[in-house]
Amino acid sequence: MLDTLKTLCxxxxxxxxxxxxxxxxxxxxxxxxDEIVTDNMGNxxxxxxxxxxxxxxxxxxxxxxxxxxxxxxxxxxxxxRFDFLGGVDRRVVIGKQVYIGKDRIRGVIGIKAYHxxxxxxxxxxxxxxxxxxxxxxxxxxxxxxxxxxxxxxxFEDSVLEFGEGFLxxxxxxxxxxCAAMIKLIESELPCDCxxxxxxxxxxxxxxxKIVSARVNPDVAxxxxxxxxxxxxxxxxxxxxxxxxxxxVIPFMGLRAERTPPLSSAAETASxxxxxxPPCATSIRPRA
Amino acid sequence: MLLKDMIIDLCGLxxxxxxxxxxxxxxxxxxxxxxxxxxxxxxxxxxxxxKCGRRGAKKLxxxxxxxxxxxxxxxVEKGFLRFSSIGGIDPRMLPAREIKVxxxxxxxxxxxxxxxxxLSEEDMDKTIDAKKLFIDxxxxxxxxxxxxxxxxxxxxxxxxxxxxxxxxxGKSLDDRSCVAxxxxxxxxxxxxxxxxxxxxxxxxxxxxxxxGAVTGAYGINPDYAVALDVTFASTPDSKRSEVLEMCKGxxxxxxxxxxxxITNALIKTAEDNGIPYQLEIMGGDSGTDGWVIQVCREGxxxxxxxxxxxxxxxxxxxxxxSDAETIVxxxxxxxxxxxxDGLS
Numbered sequence: 001m002l003d004t005l006k007t008l009c010x011x012x013x014x015x016x017x018x019x020x021x022x023x024x025x026x027x028x029x030x031x032x033x034d035e036i037v038t039d040n041m042g043n044x045x046x047x048x049x050x051x052x053x054x055x056x057x058x059x060x061x062x063x064x065x066x067x068x069x070x071x072x073x074x075x076x077x078x079x080x081r082f083d084f085l086g087g088v089d090r091r092v093v094i095g096k097q098v099y100i101g102k103d104r105i106r107g108v109i110g111i112k113a114y115h116x117x118x119x120x121x122x123x124x125x126x127x128x129x130x131x132x133x134x135x136x137x138x139x140x141x142x143x144x145x146x147x148x149x150x151x152x153x154x155f156e157d158s159v160l161e162f163g164e165g166f167l168x169x170x171x172x173x174x175x176x177x178c179a180a181m182i183k184l185i186e187s188e189l190p191c192d193c194x195x196x197x198x199x200x201x202x203x204x205x206x207x208x209k210i211v212s213a214r215v216n217p218d219v220a221x222x223x224x225x226x227x228x229x230x231x232x233x234x235x236x237x238x239x240x241x242x243x244x245x246x247x248v249i250p251f252m253g254l255r256a257e258r259t260p261p262l263s264s265a266a267e268t269a270s271x272x273x274x275x276x277p278p279c280a281t282s283i284r285p286r287a
Numbered sequence: 288m289l290l291k292d293m294i295i296d297l298c299g300l301x302x303x304x305x306x307x308x309x310x311x312x313x314x315x316x317x318x319x320x321x322x323x324x325x326x327x328x329x330x331x332x333x334x335x336x337x338k339c340g341r342r343g344a345k346k347l348x349x350x351x352x353x354x355x356x357x358x359x360x361x362x363v364e365k366g367f368l369r370f371s372s373i374g375g376i377d378p379r380m381l382p383a384r385e386i387k388v389x390x391x392x393x394x395x396x397x398x399x400x401x402x403x404x405x406l407s408e409e410d411m412d413k414t415i416d417a418k419k420l421f422i423d424x425x426x427x428x429x430x431x432x433x434x435x436x437x438x439x440x441x442x443x444x445x446x447x448x449x450x451x452x453x454x455x456x457g458k459s460l461d462d463r464s465c466v467a468x469x470x471x472x473x474x475x476x477x478x479x480x481x482x483x484x485x486x487x488x489x490x491x492x493x494x495x496x497x498x499g500a501v502t503g504a505y506g507i508n509p510d511y512a513v514a515l516d517v518t519f520a521s522t523p524d525s526k527r528s529e530v531l532e533m534c535k536g537x538x539x540x541x542x543x544x545x546x547x548x549i550t551n552a553l554i555k556t557a558e559d560n561g562i563p564y565q566l567e568i569m570g571g572d573s574g575t576d577g578w579v580i581q582v583c584r585e586g587x588x589x590x591x592x593x594x595x596x597x598x599x600x601x602x603x604x605x606x607x608x609s610d611a612e613t614i615v616x617x618x619x620x621x622x623x624x625x626x627x628d629g630l631s
Contacts, residue, residue, distance in 0.1 A: 090411055097603065108450065108456055112525040113519050116519065116526070134522075134598075134605060162396070165425070
């Protein structure tokens with residue numbers, strides 16, 4: 001499953017441009033599925049029969065898309081302007097590389113040399129419309145040969161293992177869910193299940209909305225990456241979740257009666273659980 | 288080796304100020320075929336000479352610094368590394384930055400960042416204080432303390448590669464691109480008759496205040512020096528008055544830090560040979576090794592030639608290879624033109 005996850009993380013799939021991810025997953029699950037549908041938004045819905053019929057319809061869900069950028073303008077000098085797809089902290093994009101469009105055109109988000117930055121400027125973060133991407137093009141025409149308006153881009157894509165069993169990659173949110181579902185589909189299931197690999201979660205869980213209308217499940221389980229702030233400068237009470245402490249079952253924001261069966265299943269399988277309080281947020285990025 | 292490949296090769300090495308040994312070793316290897324002697328001094332400078340064979344020949348020194356900006360580990364807390372910077376780094380370049388921690392073998396690390404889900408809009412308008420950042424190396428406290436001694440240096444992960452044809456992008460183009468330019472110049476001069484002894488100074492600790500150049504130039508005691516460094520190329524967020532342009536050729540420095548006679552000779556060499564150049568006017572400190580070289584001992588006739596790059600001191604410094612080539616041509620022609628009396 002680690003190899004699957006690494007492959008999935010490397011693929012480009014900014015919200016609305018999930019094709020690469022969907023094509024890969026489709027190829028992987030095809031031999032193990034009983035029915036596959038790609039709907040008109042690009043959600044991939046896979047049905048698989050289990051050992052027995054289950055009285056209730058079960059849907060397991062994970063999203064294929066990741067946060068990224070979309071090109072909104074090309075300057076006369078050949079620099080690209082962009083907007084974010086999904087919730088992105090502007091502070092982490094400075095000095096980063098992006099890969100744009102199907103041809104994976106490489107660009108960098110630069111800011112002027114530190115030597116020219118005043119003490120005041122240093123304290124503030126450039127606004128989104130002040131940021132730009134340099135693809136090395138010398139003019140608008142040169143840039144237009146490589147990139148088109150509305151092309152989507154993704155962030156630095158190196159995938160590597162480090163430290164004591166850690167993985168670093170973009171798009172772990174939520175390719176980790178996709179990898180788990182591929183693994184499930186490849187396994188023998190105790191009962192019939194439907195799996196949905198959804199689109200556009202990062203821009204407002206839009207794919208899942210139409211999936212649930214189509215599948216009309218009785219029970220849905222959503223697999224997601226979640227927030228861990230287990231960092232030295234973060235006080236204990238604000239860490240939300242921590243790495244290495246087991247999978248996370250949120251205890252708020254769900255109807256309470258839905259969690260006990262998951263908890264008892266975990267107990268049976270000796271899986272460590274962590275119950276997640278909701279995180280306070282005013283910007284509403286989606287996991 | 289092509290100039291482009293040499294820049295990629297040298298910039299890929301980790302060599303923050305004070306820890307330049309890897310850059311030294313590789314530069315020595317690349318330069319050795321074109322010079323008579325290579326030595327070092329107590330600050331770790333690389334000092335090489337190509338003798339012209341004349342007794343009492345004048346000395347020309349070509350200088351570029353080997354060191355790059357970096358980080359240094361000052362503490363280990365809960366397995367995370369606390370750090371300070373080596374040289375000037377914009378704190379806005381740090382969050383979520385990939386880092387190579389220079390243990391043996393090196394460790395991958397990433398500078399931590401608070402998840403956006405738990406931040407307010409106002410939080411995201413403010414720069415994170417670098418003092419609150421840590422390098423996450425994915426280790427327990429015990430393991431981290433065992434593996435990473437205090438004082439371990441670190442650099443931005445990654446090296447340099449081609450952004451598009453002829454445009455290079457990555458870390459430490461400042462100033463290892465100019466180290467490569469000097470090596471290629473020495474290669475071009477290898478079989479040429481010269482009237483002067485040519486010294487190369489690949490200096491250390493420039494980023495901490497041109498410290499290597501102080502002792503390096505003193506030891507060499509040159510008559511003439513050309514200091515090579517990177518300068519600012521325009522970007523959409525920079526003031527036009529503060530920057531030069533990429534792809535417009537070698538930047539020849541003009542101002543009090545540069546002796547007028549050598550500056551004029553560099554300009555004339557460019558004009559005579561049709562080498563593209565631009566003038567960089569500097570009222571005071573050039574911010575290069577040239578600042579201390581000029582006032583070394585009883586004074587060294589000093590010129591400054593610069594390579595325009597974008598996003599200086601970032602992991603995405605960007606240059607055009609054509610500019611670097613103009614500097615190799617300029618230095619090669621300039622050195623060959625020097626007579627027995629030096630600048631006539």
